[in-house]
Amino acid sequence: MRIGNITDYLKKEIFPVPTRVMAFVGLAALVAFPLIMDQPHILRLMIMIFIFSIFAASWDLISAYTGQVVLGHALFFGVSAYTCAMLNTHFNMSPVMTIPIGAVVAVAAGLIAGFPALRLKGIYLGLTTMAMPVVLVAVIEYMRSYTGGEQGIIGIEQLATSRVHFYYIALLLMVVSIAVLMKITRSKIGLIFQAIRDDEIAARASGVNTTYYKLLSFSLSGLFAGLAGGLYAHFMRVIGPSVFEFSFSFEPIIWTIFGGGASIVGPVIGVFILLPVVEMLHVHLGDNATLIYYLILVIVVVFAPGGVLRLINRYTEKVCPECMTVNAFPRRQCRVCSAKLSAVNGE
Amino acid sequence: MSFLQVKGLTKRFGGITAVNDVSFSVRRNEIVGLIGPNGAGKSTLVQMLMRAQNPDSGKIYFHGEDITRLNNWQAVHRGIAGSFQCTRPFRRLPVIANVMVPCTVRRTGKKEVKTSTQIQAIEIMKKVGIPHLAKTLAAKLSQGDLKRLEIARALATCPDLMILDEPFGGLNPGEIEMLSQLIKDLRAGGCSDSPLDSGGLSMIIIEHKLSELMKIVDRVVVLCFGEIIAEGTPAEVTQNEKVIEAYIGKEGI
Numbered sequence: 001m002r003i004g005n006i007t008d009y010l011k012k013e014i015f016p017v018p019t020r021v022m023a024f025v026g027l028a029a030l031v032a033f034p035l036i037m038d039q040p041h042i043l044r045l046m047i048m049i050f051i052f053s054i055f056a057a058s059w060d061l062i063s064a065y066t067g068q069v070v071l072g073h074a075l076f077f078g079v080s081a082y083t084c085a086m087l088n089t090h091f092n093m094s095p096v097m098t099i100p101i102g103a104v105v106a107v108a109a110g111l112i113a114g115f116p117a118l119r120l121k122g123i124y125l126g127l128t129t130m131a132m133p134v135v136l137v138a139v140i141e142y143m144r145s146y147t148g149g150e151q152g153i154i155g156i157e158q159l160a161t162s163r164v165h166f167y168y169i170a171l172l173l174m175v176v177s178i179a180v181l182m183k184i185t186r187s188k189i190g191l192i193f194q195a196i197r198d199d200e201i202a203a204r205a206s207g208v209n210t211t212y213y214k215l216l217s218f219s220l221s222g223l224f225a226g227l228a229g230g231l232y233a234h235f236m237r238v239i240g241p242s243v244f245e246f247s248f249s250f251e252p253i254i255w256t257i258f259g260g261g262a263s264i265v266g267p268v269i270g271v272f273i274l275l276p277v278v279e280m281l282h283v284h285l286g287d288n289a290t291l292i293y294y295l296i297l298v299i300v301v302v303f304a305p306g307g308v309l310r311l312i313n314r315y316t317e318k319v320c321p322e323c324m325t326v327n328a329f330p331r332r333q334c335r336v337c338s339a340k341l342s343a344v345n346g347e
Numbered sequence: 348m349s350f351l352q353v354k355g356l357t358k359r360f361g362g363i364t365a366v367n368d369v370s371f372s373v374r375r376n377e378i379v380g381l382i383g384p385n386g387a388g389k390s391t392l393v394q395m396l397m398r399a400q401n402p403d404s405g406k407i408y409f410h411g412e413d414i415t416r417l418n419n420w421q422a423v424h425r426g427i428a429g430s431f432q433c434t435r436p437f438r439r440l441p442v443i444a445n446v447m448v449p450c451t452v453r454r455t456g457k458k459e460v461k462t463s464t465q466i467q468a469i470e471i472m473k474k475v476g477i478p479h480l481a482k483t484l485a486a487k488l489s490q491g492d493l494k495r496l497e498i499a500r501a502l503a504t505c506p507d508l509m510i511l512d513e514p515f516g517g518l519n520p521g522e523i524e525m526l527s528q529l530i531k532d533l534r535a536g537g538c539s540d541s542p543l544d545s546g547g548l549s550m551i552i553i554e555h556k557l558s559e560l561m562k563i564v565d566r567v568v569v570l571c572f573g574e575i576i577a578e579g580t581p582a583e584v585t586q587n588e589k590v591i592e593a594y595i596g597k598e599g600i
Contacts, residue, residue, distance in 0.1 A: 188451040188464070191444060191448060191451060192448060192452070195437075195440065198440060199435045199437055199438070201431075201435060202401070202431070203438065204420045205397065205423065205425035205429060206452070206503070207420050207428075207434075207449050207452045207453055209452070321589050324482065
């Protein structure tokens with residue numbers, strides 16, 4: 001691509017829309033961040049944010065887009081993390097190999113987890129998927145000699161030699177994952193996922209092979225959750241059965257609801273806000289942190305039911321009723337088709 | 348040759364036989380009305396045709412192929428589309444996306460015209476008369492528009508046989524007028540991408556509003572307690588003693 005094309009694209013598609021400017025500036029800031037900040041614990045927090053962003057967005061795909069209630073998302077994350085850890089420590093495989101393999105194993109886990117979804121719906125499916133990580137904890141206990149049992153696996157190889165190096169790898173993988181997930185949700189596949197979410201019977205009556213698309217959604221979601229899990233294992237260098245805990249399954253749900261579901265970007269915003277908040281609360285409040293954290297969540301859910309993203313969109317942009325182009329909020333006319341924009345943001 | 352053929356179809360729910368040994372056929376380009384009192388088994392019958400329910404015994408042939416064991420979406424790909432008695436839109440999607448869903452997965456026609464699904468969807472919405480609603484969320488539509496969306500979505504699958512379950516339910520007289528006209532137009536026009544040579548469409552319509560139904564159908568099948576009690580042209584059926592006793596009543600329609 002020529003430089004001229006890029007500047008043209010920026011001028012036409014990025015700069016007229018406030019939220020895109022925010023994303024652009026935010027991304028640039030993230031790229032520049034390690035240059036001005038080299039405190040290891042801050043970099044560590046940022047890397048965790050990147051990893052969990054992928055994890056949260058993968059939950060958004062399966063549950064908020066496809067409507068399959070998954071309450072045991074830690075399954076995919078943990079399966080991949082354990083696969084990476086075992087392959088690395090027992091067979092000396094390099095992280096470059098283990099992470100893709102871990103993600104593939106997570107896809108297989110997604111297919112297995114997807115089978116109940118062919119028969120079950122809503123909270124019943126949720127309960128089934130919630131049980132799956134618990135089953136795996138038992139398996140890990142049983143196969144103590146390979147998995148280390150309760151102690152977990154230690155001494156996993158770092159993916160990168162320095163923390164800054166890891167920072168850039170994680171950032172790149174996050175950006176690529178989010179871009180791919182957004183591309184999927186805006187494609188025909190994404191449309192079919194949403195149709196299945198809204199009414200599965202009607203989707204089938206429209207000629208959609210719902211079995212195929214549900215399993216596809218499960219495996220795609222598993223793929224990205226698995227990628228996050230592999231990165232996590234090779235970053236923490238220690239993993240234990242705690243990756244299958246309920247809290248690990250519920251975090252992505254909290255992030256998604258906080259940031260705004262069915263948007264892919266929403267969960268990422270959720271992680272970017274909530275993870276530092278949790279960190280800060282723990283430093284300053286100690287044991288009271290959890291209380292304040294959940295208080296914040298309740299307030300956000302009550303006053304911004306669509307999540308933070310919806311709130312930001314509401315006050316920064318308007319969608320043209322004619323051509324669906326996104327416009328900056330102060331505009332009176334659409335920037336593409338010059339249609340009149342309403343004064344209030346119509347829902 | 349009749350292109351839909353039903354032979355000895357039976358469906359039981361526990362002790363109740365909802366559809367009992369029903370056989371009939373539909374010819375190409377024909378509109379068949381399916382009438383009968385509540386609980387006669389009309390909806391069960393068409394759900395079996397749409398392959399949303401499995402019969403206990405009997406066979407369904409479509410284009411000479413046995414489709415009795417196919418599932419719902421496979422039947423759609425063979426060319427049988429249906430609308431629901433209670434409309435089931437994709438609520439959180441705009442109308443155009445509702446129509447695009449079947450367009451994205453439908454079988455390709457003989458002509459292999461590669462138009463974008465969006466253009467296909469707009470064309471179908473025009474045919475049904477809801478292009479102005481393209482960007483409205485389906486959850487916000489009125490009952491009449493929902494019925495038309497339901498038909499648009501069925502039409503978007505490019506069917507040879509369309510099954511409408513109470514299309515006039517909950518509509519006002521003006522809307523019924525419009526919908527009857529639409530059904531007549533569709534029979535003539537059908538789906539332009541259809542693999543069939545003729546553009547025409549066959550339909551099975553379940554309806555209680557007999558005076559309106561009789562104006563658009565070629566033939567009527569009357570179902571009572573799961574069995575066919577009469578079959579024939581609208582004029583024949585309305586004169587039939589059994590039908591008057593079981594369903595229409597002495598006052599007529």
